[in-house]
Structure formats: C-alpha cells, structure tokens
Amino acid sequence: MRRYMYMFIAFLSLASVAMAADSQIWGEMRIQNILGYGQEESLKLGPLFTMLQHQYFAWIFLGVLIGVPGAFFIHYKIIGPKVFPHSEKKYYAFNLYNRIIHQVAAVSFLVIIPTGFIIVFGDFFGGGTLVRMAKNLHGIFTIPFTIVVIPMALMWVKEAIFNWDDVKWLMIVGGYLSKEKKPILAGKFNCGQKMWYWVAILGGITMILSGAFMFFLDFKMQMLHDLTGMSQIDLLRAAAIIHNVMGFAVLALFITHVYMSMFAIKGAVHSIITGYVEEEEVKILHSTWYKKLKDQGKF
C-alpha cells in the first residue's frame, strides 16, 4: 500500500512541477541550447533525434510490425502449432493475484501498442482528433501498467532468472523449429518467456520513465541534470530516442508472446485466464519444472 502511495505522490509532484512557468527550454538556458546544437562538444542529440525520427523510426517499426508476424506466419505454415490435449490432468499454476496482475498488464499493452502505432504513422491516419485520441489513450493506459509492473516483476522474478537450461533451450530455439514433441529443458518459464519478462519489466519501466519525461516536458529534476550533465531539452531528446528504440524491442517480443500463447502452442492463453496448465504441455515444454512438480506429487 505504501508503495502505491509513494508512486501517487511522485506522480502528483511531477505533475505540479510540470506547470512551472519558465524552463530551461525557453528561459535562460535557451542560448546555450542553441549554441550547443550540433556542435562538436555537445551530445548532438537534436540532429541525432531529427535524423532518426525523420528517416528511420517509422520504417523500423513498420519492419518489426510486418517482419515478426511474417516470420511467424511462415513458421505456422511450415511447422505448425503444437497441440496438446486439453482434457488431461491440469495443474493450478497461476493464482488469482497472478492472473489479475497479468491481465491488467495485458489489457494495457493491448491499448498502448496499437495507439503507439497510430502515433508513429500519424500522417497515414491524417493527424487531428483520431491521432490525438490515440496519443491520450497511449498515456492513460500507461497508468494501469505502471501500477502492476512492480508487483508483476516481484511475483515472477525468481522464475525469470536465467540458468543452464536456457543455454540448451537457445541452442534448439526452444524446439519450435521441429514438429517433434520431445521434452525440452525449462523451468516454470522457458528462456523465451524469461527474455520477454525482462524486456517487459525493464523495458516497460524505461518506457514509463521516458514517456513521462516527454509528457511532463517541463519537469525539473535537478538530480538528473547534475547526474547526467544534460540540459532539459537534451534529456527530452534522449527520452524520445530511448522511447522509440526500446519500443522496437518491446513490440517484437510482445508480438512473439502473443503468437506463442495464442497460435504456436494452441490454447496456452487459457492458463492465464483460468490459472491451469496442461500436464502434457508442461511435460514437453517445461520438463525441468515437470520433474519438480512430479516429485512433489502435484501430477
């Protein structure tokens, strides 16, 4: 509870400094910002952001949006889904708390990601009300995600730490390149899920912070300026670059996560709705975990 209170207070104080009238962008620092723009000794973040945003960001997003599902489409056609019987024994792996936290995050992502796209391709959508609404929803749905990201990080961190199983998993790409149902070494989470965990948690937090910078614009955080030696406008430029680059990773892994749970492993999505996982599925795809559960007499 206390954690939420702190978060709320931090949010309010950020919001109030955002209203502060004069900032380094338009005030005293303005000349230094102008002189520093693109100079040798500066970080050149202005020209860098302009170049990236002008020539690359939208294309890379488009590439990820088409490329990743494209690769999975081929995978689905050639190798096809893994289907496990859904009438066998089940194990109750995700309690109500796990599921609610995950579902809140899921719903947030389902709004944040498409609206992000509408912003990136704003000219395609003609700008104006639709894109503005998308931008606002993009920000609003960050709030539920912000609330669940820490609890989600904590509830799964133990399972998300990498180990030897993951090296072996990586070498056979999780067994997804063959139709065979051979037991694959993995704990409760396999290497792919772990990668998504870290990108979603650390990447998600990075997205929240860089997004907040851009939203609040004039926030004053002396500590941050002292620490980085960056002016307000350069912090904003850095935030915009980071937000986009991190966006590529989050997007790519999000699509993967959705594909795996909905298509590649038929019906896997149910586990986070009902909390139950299928015995067959665990036995094959998470053999290390299966052994442990078996020893404990859970199956």
Added chain:
Amino acid sequence: MSRMKFYCDDHRCIECFACSVACAEAHELPTGISRRKVITLFDGIEGKEVSTSIACMHCTDAPCEQVCPVDCFYIREDGIVLHDKNKCIGCGYCLYACPFGAPQFPRDGAFGAKGAMDKCTMCAGGPLETNSEKERHLYGQNRIAEGKVPMCAAVCSTNALLVGDAESVSNIYRKRVAGRGKGV
C-alpha cells in the same frame, strides 16, 4: 523566390521587450506562451551584457517539419514555416528537433496534457482561410497577407529586429557592420 528571414542585431537590442509584448498582444496569445522572447546574457556585467530576441527562425530544411509524425508542417514558397494546429497532436517532437526552442505548448488538457503546438508564424497565419475568424483565433493576425511587416519588427525602436528576404536582411546587416567596424 527569396526566403523570408529574421535577424536580431544584438548590438542594437536594448532589452525593451517591445517585440515580445507586441507579439503577444497582437496575436492575443494565452499567458505563458511567448512566441518571441528577449534573452539577456551576462546581465549587468559591463562590456559583456548582450541581449537578443528569439523566435522561430523559419529554418531552411526545417528540422521540426522533418520529425512531425502527423506531417502538419508546411513551408511556404517564401520560406515561412507554418503548421496546422488542427492536425497537431501535441507530441512535442518538433520541440526536440528545433535548434531554437521555438515550439511551445499550452497546457490545456486534463492532467497537464499538452495542447496544440504554438510558435511564431512570422505573422503569416496558418492554413485556414486568410484573415478569417478561425485563422485569427488559432494563429493570430496574418499581417504578411496585408502587406505589413511582422509585429515584432514593426515595433522595434532600435531596428535591431530585421525581417525580410534573406538577401536584404544581410545587406542591411553588412552595411551596419561596415559602419561600426565590428560586430560579425
């Protein structure tokens, strides 16, 4: 066609704020928005103090235009950089790209959300019908369409603020520099 440019001669600027105030008044800008701003460096240090007036510089190859995700900028043939407030989503990208910190954002949404970007139009209005009620409301006066000089330059008592096609501006400045023998 020649390109319109601003130039502020910092040897002449006396930090009277007339340009800034006149601009805000002429275009009925909301408080907190100053399209043109006077900035003084080394305040009070004799021989070093210098003031200048900054607004949008209407850049050639304007960076703001390059980064806008909704493509709402358009550059007139005379080089004046304008944008469409009805398209703008207030993302702030133009500000990050701009070397001069020109784009500003009114806080008119809930929770401090940014409104449509606002910047100097060189008194040339926007994409709406020239001198219509709507254009005036969103972008301020369209003095260029009336054949008038932008407000800031019109009120500059020392003629520090120059505006016009790039060539005549630099001609005037060159003459001044030659006259006082310094100042480049």
